[in-house]
Amino acid sequence: MKCPKCGFENPEGTLFCQECDWRVDYPYTPEKKRNPAVFSGLAVLLGIVTVLCAFVVGEGFAAAGIGAVGMVLSGYAIGVPRHVECDNKQLYTALAGLGIALNVVGFMYGLVLAVS
Ligand SMILES: [Zn+2]
Known part of the structure; x- marks a missing residue:
């Protein structure tokens, strides 16, 4: 289970990323950058x-x-x-x-x- 937010490779069956606590089954869209x-x-x-x-x-x-x-x-x-x-x-x-x-x-x- 690769975390969509930080890219950390979590063990199979992980729900929350061990690195950043993102829900790995949720798609991650980076915040729009304001210039x-x-x-x-x-x-x-x-x-x-x-x-x-x-x-x-x-x-x-x-x-x-x-x-x-x-x-x-x-x-x-x-x-x-x-x-x-x-x-x-x-x-x-x-x-x-x-x-x-x-x-x-x-x-x-x-x-x-x-x-x-
Ligand atoms: Zn993560």
């Missing part, structure tokens, strides 16, 4: 769009709206590198942090524009 580069990149990209909307275009409502989405996404993105196996964890965390900063600044200024 922190994608999330961090999106966080920064949205942040840049938000800041551009607020400071360059002067669209307060757009900046506040995109900034709100960007803040949520960046907040999520900053946690992704911690939960996946990847290189450059610090870089992606820093990028997501930058995304948060840009989105917050753009969002706040967008709100000021929208109400004035």
